[in-house]
Amino acid sequence: MADWANLPADLIRCIHGCLEDLMDQIIFRCVCVSWQQAVEGNPHHRMRPLPPWLILPGSGHGGGYAFLPLVDLVSYAERRRRKSIRLPWESTDGGLVLMGSAAGWVVAADKAAELHLLNPITGAHARLPPITTLPAIAAVLQTDGRVTGYLFRISPNLVHETSCESTRYMLYDKITVCSSSSDSWTTMIVFYHGRLAFASAGDERWSLLQTQNESWACDVTFHRGRFYSLHNDGSVCAWNLTDGASPQARFNVQHPRVRDISILDDYLVGSGDDLLRVSRWRDRFEGDERGTLRFRVLRLDDSGWVALQSLGERALFVGSNRGISLSTVAFPEFKADCIYLAKSGVVAISHLMHGLIVPSRASKPNLNDGFIVPDFMYSWPPPIWFTPRAC
Numbered sequence: 001m002a003d004w005a006n007l008p009a010d011l012i013r014c015i016h017g018c019l020e021d022l023m024d025q026i027i028f029r030c031v032c033v034s035w036q037q038a039v040e041g042n043p044h045h046r047m048r049p050l051p052p053w054l055i056l057p058g059s060g061h062g063g064g065y066a067f068l069p070l071v072d073l074v075s076y077a078e079r080r081r082r083k084s085i086r087l088p089w090e091s092t093d094g095g096l097v098l099m100g101s102a103a104g105w106v107v108a109a110d111k112a113a114e115l116h117l118l119n120p121i122t123g124a125h126a127r128l129p130p131i132t133t134l135p136a137i138a139a140v141l142q143t144d145g146r147v148t149g150y151l152f153r154i155s156p157n158l159v160h161e162t163s164c165e166s167t168r169y170m171l172y173d174k175i176t177v178c179s180s181s182s183d184s185w186t187t188m189i190v191f192y193h194g195r196l197a198f199a200s201a202g203d204e205r206w207s208l209l210q211t212q213n214e215s216w217a218c219d220v221t222f223h224r225g226r227f228y229s230l231h232n233d234g235s236v237c238a239w240n241l242t243d244g245a246s247p248q249a250r251f252n253v254q255h256p257r258v259r260d261i262s263i264l265d266d267y268l269v270g271s272g273d274d275l276l277r278v279s280r281w282r283d284r285f286e287g288d289e290r291g292t293l294r295f296r297v298l299r300l301d302d303s304g305w306v307a308l309q310s311l312g313e314r315a316l317f318v319g320s321n322r323g324i325s326l327s328t329v330a331f332p333e334f335k336a337d338c339i340y341l342a343k344s345g346v347v348a349i350s351h352l353m354h355g356l357i358v359p360s361r362a363s364k365p366n367l368n369d370g371f372i373v374p375d376f377m378y379s380w381p382p383p384i385w386f387t388p389r390a391c
Contacts, residue, residue: 005032012038051331052317052324052385054342055098055106055120069096071120073386087118088125097168100175102222102322104389107175107187112147113167117177117185121388124182126201131171133205134197152192176322178222186241188227190217196229198241209239221322223270230268230277236300265343269316269323275300276308276325278318278339294355295339311337311352319343321385342383 016039019025028035054074069089087108089096095111105117115128132139136153140161150167152160162170171191179185186200188209194216196209211217215231222228227239265280277298297316298305315334317324319342328336339350 005034007034009038050388051326051334052321052340052387054347054383055101055386056383071098073120073388085120087120088123089116089118098320098384099168099172100320100322101384101386102175102177103179103185104387105177105179105185106384106386107177109168109172111164113150113164113171115172115175115189117187119182119389122182126182126185128187129199129203129206131167131206134171134191135195135208137171137192173217174219174320176220176222176227178227186227188220188222188229188239190220190229194218194232196220198227198239200241207241211237218266219268219323221268221270221275223275224273228268228270228275230266232266234305236268236275265318267318267323269318269325271311271314271316271325276316276323277305278316278323280318280341295350295352297339297352309353313337315340317342317385319383319385324385324387340385342385347383 012035016025016028016035019028028039056072056074069087071085071087073085087096087106089108097109098106099109099115100107104121105119108116108118110116114131117126117128118124131137131150138151138153139147140149140151142148147164149161149163150171152162154160173190173192173194175187175189177185177187183201186198188196188198189206190196196211196217197206198209199206209229211231215233215235217229218232219230220227227241229237229239231237263279263281267278267280269276269278277300279296279298281294281296297308297311299308300306313328313336315326315328315331315336315338317326317340321342326334328334334340335349335351337352339352341348341350
């Protein structure tokens with residue numbers, strides 16, 4: 001019988017490098033200790049990059065505010081579904097809601113609206129600091145210590161009480177993460193009226209970030225070693241988190257004037273060396289409801305925001321996830337010059353210049369046509385683009 005454990009390390013790495021599926025890569029490393037050491041002990045080894053997948057509630061779930069630890073990972077590129085991937089979640093109360101994803105993590109809120117980082121591939125789980133360490137938020141406690149809601153101090157003389165369920169979608173606007181391993185990460189959130197805070201592994205409190213004016217943050221991303229925040233006045237801040245008192249750099253850029261449009265969503269996406277602003281907008285002259293799914297993309301340079309007429313051979317993925325930019329040369333199964341949106345009510349593709357790509361072979365969009373529109377997509381929370389990572 002062949003002694004597979006003693007294969008030469010170079011051969012093991014060569015075989016591993018031919019595996020394109022992340023699950024196959026992980027299973028390969030789990031065969032024996034020598035195979036794992038051959039792959040992970042190589043300082044020049046890098047996991048083959050993977051395209052985004054969709055993470056959805058587990059099969060048979062009817063949607064709604066919460067779902068069980070079982071989820072489906074849908075490989076958009078391979079047109080197949082991996083069912084019943086279990087999130088690293090010890091509770092069985094069914095109160096878990098996914099809020100976002102970045103760097104191989106998904107961010108989830110539990111029944112008490114507290115945040116967690118979960119890696120469904122490796123099983124890693126990290127708890128984020130209590131939300132009561134954010135300013136102007138206090139827990140409503142029962143006599144047995146259970147949290148049943150929260151008090152939001154809106155002004156010195158006005159306090160608003162909400163349930164835990166309402167807090168989950170009222171408090172958190174956007175979340176992003178940078179991570180080098182399961183025990184080394186930093187996350188930044190946009191919360192309650194566009195405020196910013198961050199926390200790193202080992203922190204017991206959220207640290208508030210102070211902006212220089214009254215603008216609200218609408219998105220955050222991590223790009224080229226720095227966190228960036230996009231604000232509703234069009235400005236961008238680059239943050240040095242060793243000093244959370246002020247941004248490391250601020251780009252005071254204004255909204256470009258575009259007539260007759262109403263912005264629905266703004267996303268900040270790192271793409272190569274560029275920082276892009278992706279705006280979803282509604283065409284007021286378009287009678288067809290499908291025509292509302294249009295985008296414009298602007299690149300940040302020294303003069304401010306510059307409109308792009310083309311993405312070149314790239315595709316962008318936006319939604320509750322951190323924005324993703326992907327080469328369609330490396331991944332030809334995706335469409336160049338297109339934006340892929342995963343949002344409550346729609347998972348669809350929009351060409352930058354021509355708008356929504358409508359399937360031609362079916363009256364109801366489906367996976368093979370580039371869409372997924374199951375019934376639960378019309379509930380909150382929406383599906384999320386997720387890039388698996390085995391670290």
